[in-house]
Amino acid sequence: MVAETLPGYRGKLRELLTHAKVGVGDVVSVNKGSDTYEGTLLPRVENSDEWHLIIKQKTGYNIGIAYSDDLRVEKIGEAVKPEFHPPPLPPVKEGLPKVSIISTGGTIASRVDYVTGGVYAAMSSRDLLSIVPELADIAQIEADILYSVFSENINSEHWEGMAKRVAEKIKQGADGIVITHGTDTMGYSTAALSLAIQNLPIPVIFVGSQRSSDRPSSDSATNLVAVVNAAAHAPFAEVVLGMHEGTGDDSIIFHPGAKVRKCHSSARYAFQTVNASPIARYKDGRTEMIAEHYRPRQDSEPMIRNRFEKKVALLKFHPNFDPLIVDTLVNAGFKGIVFEGTGLGHVSESCYDAISHADKAGVLMGMTSQCIWGRVNMNVYSMGRELTRRGVEPLEDMLPETAYVKMMWSLGNSETPEEARRLLKENVAGEYNPRTPYTRRKP
Amino acid sequence: MVAETLPGYRGKLRELLTHAKVGVGDVVSVNKGSDTYEGTLLPRVENSDEWHLIIKQKTGYNIGIAYSDDLRVEKIGEAVKPEFHPPPLPPVKEGLPKVSIISTGGTIASRVDYVTGGVYAAMSSRDLLSIVPELADIAQIEADILYSVFSENINSEHWEGMAKRVAEKIKQGADGIVITHGTDTMGYSTAALSLAIQNLPIPVIFVGSQRSSDRPSSDSATNLVAVVNAAAHAPFAEVVLGMHEGTGDDSIIFHPGAKVRKCHSSARYAFQTVNASPIARYKDGRTEMIAEHYRPRQDSEPMIRNRFEKKVALLKFHPNFDPLIVDTLVNAGFKGIVFEGTGLGHVSESCYDAISHADKAGVLMGMTSQCIWGRVNMNVYSMGRELTRRGVEPLEDMLPETAYVKMMWSLGNSETPEEARRLLKENVAGEYNPRTPYTRRKP
Numbered sequence: 051m052v053a054e055t056l057p058g059y060r061g062k063l064r065e066l067l068t069h070a071k072v073g074v075g076d077v078v079s080v081n082k083g084s085d086t087y088e089g090t091l092l093p094r095v096e097n098s099d100e101w102h103l104i105i106k107q108k109t110g111y112n113i114g115i116a117y118s119d120d121l122r123v124e125k126i127g128e129a130v131k132p133e134f135h136p137p138p139l140p141p142v143k144e145g146l147p148k149v150s151i152i153s154t155g156g157t158i159a160s161r162v163d164y165v166t167g168g169v170y171a172a173m174s175s176r177d178l179l180s181i182v183p184e185l186a187d188i189a190q191i192e193a194d195i196l197y198s199v200f201s202e203n204i205n206s207e208h209w210e211g212m213a214k215r216v217a218e219k220i221k222q223g224a225d226g227i228v229i230t231h232g233t234d235t236m237g238y239s240t241a242a243l244s245l246a247i248q249n250l251p252i253p254v255i256f257v258g259s260q261r262s263s264d265r266p267s268s269d270s271a272t273n274l275v276a277v278v279n280a281a282a283h284a285p286f287a288e289v290v291l292g293m294h295e296g297t298g299d300d301s302i303i304f305h306p307g308a309k310v311r312k313c314h315s316s317a318r319y320a321f322q323t324v325n326a327s328p329i330a331r332y333k334d335g336r337t338e339m340i341a342e343h344y345r346p347r348q349d350s351e352p353m354i355r356n357r358f359e360k361k362v363a364l365l366k367f368h369p370n371f372d373p374l375i376v377d378t379l380v381n382a383g384f385k386g387i388v389f390e391g392t393g394l395g396h397v398s399e400s401c402y403d404a405i406s407h408a409d410k411a412g413v414l415m416g417m418t419s420q421c422i423w424g425r426v427n428m429n430v431y432s433m434g435r436e437l438t439r440r441g442v443e444p445l446e447d448m449l450p451e452t453a454y455v456k457m458m459w460s461l462g463n464s465e466t467p468e469e470a471r472r473l474l475k476e477n478v479a480g481e482y483n484p485r486t487p488y489t490r491r492k493p
Numbered sequence: 494m495v496a497e498t499l500p501g502y503r504g505k506l507r508e509l510l511t512h513a514k515v516g517v518g519d520v521v522s523v524n525k526g527s528d529t530y531e532g533t534l535l536p537r538v539e540n541s542d543e544w545h546l547i548i549k550q551k552t553g554y555n556i557g558i559a560y561s562d563d564l565r566v567e568k569i570g571e572a573v574k575p576e577f578h579p580p581p582l583p584p585v586k587e588g589l590p591k592v593s594i595i596s597t598g599g600t601i602a603s604r605v606d607y608v609t610g611g612v613y614a615a616m617s618s619r620d621l622l623s624i625v626p627e628l629a630d631i632a633q634i635e636a637d638i639l640y641s642v643f644s645e646n647i648n649s650e651h652w653e654g655m656a657k658r659v660a661e662k663i664k665q666g667a668d669g670i671v672i673t674h675g676t677d678t679m680g681y682s683t684a685a686l687s688l689a690i691q692n693l694p695i696p697v698i699f700v701g702s703q704r705s706s707d708r709p710s711s712d713s714a715t716n717l718v719a720v721v722n723a724a725a726h727a728p729f730a731e732v733v734l735g736m737h738e739g740t741g742d743d744s745i746i747f748h749p750g751a752k753v754r755k756c757h758s759s760a761r762y763a764f765q766t767v768n769a770s771p772i773a774r775y776k777d778g779r780t781e782m783i784a785e786h787y788r789p790r791q792d793s794e795p796m797i798r799n800r801f802e803k804k805v806a807l808l809k810f811h812p813n814f815d816p817l818i819v820d821t822l823v824n825a826g827f828k829g830i831v832f833e834g835t836g837l838g839h840v841s842e843s844c845y846d847a848i849s850h851a852d853k854a855g856v857l858m859g860m861t862s863q864c865i866w867g868r869v870n871m872n873v874y875s876m877g878r879e880l881t882r883r884g885v886e887p888l889e890d891m892l893p894e895t896a897y898v899k900m901m902w903s904l905g906n907s908e909t910p911e912e913a914r915r916l917l918k919e920n921v922a923g924e925y926n927p928r929t930p931y932t933r934r935k936p
Contacts, residue, residue, distance in 0.1 A: 312864050314866040419758045432545065
């Protein structure tokens with residue numbers, strides 16, 4: 051039956067594959083222009099586009115190849131197709147805490163297809179429990195899909211939606227919330243939620259995965275077990291990000307939402323707390339607090355302030371930086387600009403005029419450091435004071451990425467420019483550390 | 494004599510100070526608008542502007558206060574004025590290696606004024622040896638001032654000038670070269686020089702200082718002794734950056750010029766080698782190699798390729814990034830754009846059209862990761878391939894800052910777009926690491 055041989059394939063691509071007598075699970079050689087790819091043909095998910103075929107390469111990576119008129123596909127082998135028996139769902143254990151898992155996309159929100167070993171992009175409660183059945187022993191899990199978005203496409207509208215959904219789940223009685231998210235922009239989203247939902251009664255824990263669950267080195271399951279455990283039992287009521295602490299599977303570290311950054315493109319311990327300390331660590335089946343001061347679980351009504359101004363930019367300064375970019379943003383009606391300056395918070399003198407112009411046009415400006423670690427200090431050198439005099443707010447030890455989100459939030463949740471400036475400088479969610487710890491960082 | 498009471502002060506400011514009967518060395522209270530500053534009045538250097546008075550505050554920091562009509566100055570005390578006896582210059586020891594020190598500005602290129610404790614912005618051989626007389630036991634020092642620029646104002650013209658000066662000094666028989674530089678953009682300059690001067694016979698060592706030499710915690714002297722020693726004796730012939738390895742004064746670490754980044758705004762160990770290993774370490778009076786492979790000192794003719802295209806930008810992607818910025822650069826005739834994408838090298842789909850447009854307009858584009866550590870891999874996800882198809886070159890594990898400099902250099906030193914693209918991808922000065930070490934980074 052054709053319908054079963056090529057699930058998800060449609061249109062011209064389906065014609066081509068049918069003509070080549072290949073089906074999902076076959077090992078194929080795909081030729082396009084001067085490139086040749088080999089691997090196992092994977093099925094497409096429902097509603098996927100009809101212009102890409104997906105193969106799983108020997109490396110374990112999946113690759114999509116776009117249809118073109120010169121595309122050639124040849125069957126070069128047959129994959130072993132294991133029989134699929136969906137595992138029985140573990141019974142819900144009534145007395146356990148209720149944890150709500152909100153899926154937004156990314157590598158962790160994926161499940162292995164048992165026919166082909168391929169990876170799908172969205173994850174239901176059933177999928178989740180079938181991958182990590184031990185979750186049912188930790189909490190009563192309720193999982194639903196809010197978005198299915200690769201994290202580079204996450205924007206402030208998604209942040210608004212996440213905050214809204216979190217509030218709903220709290221209202222419905224969740225004892226803890228887990229948000230699965232692609233890792234690329236997860237740090238921006240944790241900063242956004244830290245600001246957008248305040249006065250939390252329970253933990254809100256973001257989690258991602260650096261390796262998809264079909265790879266032996268996947269961190270999906272260990273990360274999920276840890277964050278669900280913390281969501282169910284940990285004593286804090288803050289927005290945090292839980293991921294591998296190191297190369298081993300033995301500990302998951304919880305970073306404060308407004309002080310965390312992705313600092314490695316591929317390692318499982320990609321995230322780091324910057325200019326602060328992690329909040330807690332999951333190890334040997336339990337979560338231990340690291341932070342001395344944190345917001346404990348409590349009976350409180352969450353407050354939603356989830357508007358984000360979109361006309362804001364984050365500009366990284368560099369030698370020969372062209373102030374034309376600042377002028378362009380001002381002329382396009384931008385309301386805020388965060389600079390990633392050098393060192394203690396500098397940009398070149400050649401930017402001063404454009405900055406004065408932006409200030410006069412009412413653009414709110416803030417300064418962070420591209421050093422990432424440490425804080426800006428715009429009083430040490432006269433050039434720093436030249437900038438503050440032109441309206442640029444020193445944003446202390448705030449991460450550039452958090453400062454950008456904070457600027458959007460400050461402008462989105464205020465009535466006047468003065469109020470926005472005041473909000474920007476206020477320490478709302480631990481985005482400022484009163485005293486940046488003098489941490490030693492060694493490679 | 495007025496000339497001695499207010500050295501360097503001119504115009505209205507001089508009138509004001511004369512009228513207030515204060516002189517250099519006096520403790521003054523300065524009132525401007527709602528702000529009041531207290532400190533010791535410092536002299537101005539020759540050729541400085543006439544609109545700022547400088548005081549040394551109790552914190553040890555100097556601060557410049559701009560003249561305005563409402564400026565009020567009052568003498569509140571008298572500073573102890575130590576007598577100044579310029580130390581005798583140590584004799585030049587003939588048999589020692591010749592080290593040329595090229596000063597470009599920054600905190601290290603400053604000397605303490607013995608009358609006031611103030612800090613001056615440029616440093617001659619005599620100044621240098623009077624601060625750190627032990628240098629005369631290490632090498633025959635010849636120091637001269639190329640620029641006196643705060644490092645946020647350094648641009649590609651300065652890089653061109655530095656490369657030219659280095660070549661001259663090599664021709665004149667230097668056994669090693671030290672370039673003093675402000676730390677803010679020193680990493681950009683070391684990348685630039687690594688590319689602009691190849692085939693080196695001797696070491697070229699950049700050095701800076703995170704604390705000025707009038708502060709007890711200054712790293713000026715220890716850094717200078719170490720880099721002059723390495724310039725005189727170390728076996729490598731590469732462009733490197735030498736700064737404190739840790740919080741202590743006991744070791745100075747040499748980072749490869751194209752793989753180093755300022756990662757802390759104020760710590761003395763601000764610089765880190767990223768995605769590679771340091772080259773050498775100075776400890777207990779000698780330099781030991783760390784790198785297994787390096788270019789040794791040799792009898793070679795340096796090759797200068799010091800043209801940098803100015804119409805290049807480094808753009809950091811973030812959620813809600815507005816592709817208008819890309820369009821603006823294309824329309825302004827920019828020749829190259831380096832993106833700091835997320836994770837393995839992504840930007841949002843909303844940028845695809847602008848990127849296609851830039852590609853069609855002949856703009857050379859490259860992708861780096863804002864994670865900083867790790868490398869981009871644009872083959873894992875389909876979105877990466879969407880970008881490479883639009884002409885964006887994956888720049889592997891190159892630092893975003895280095896990639897920006899490399900793009901300027903590639904465009905500046907090629908005749909055709911194809912040649913520029915080829916140069917961009919070629920590993921010219923160790924800017925690519927064939928295998929990024931899987932380094933564990935702990936706070």
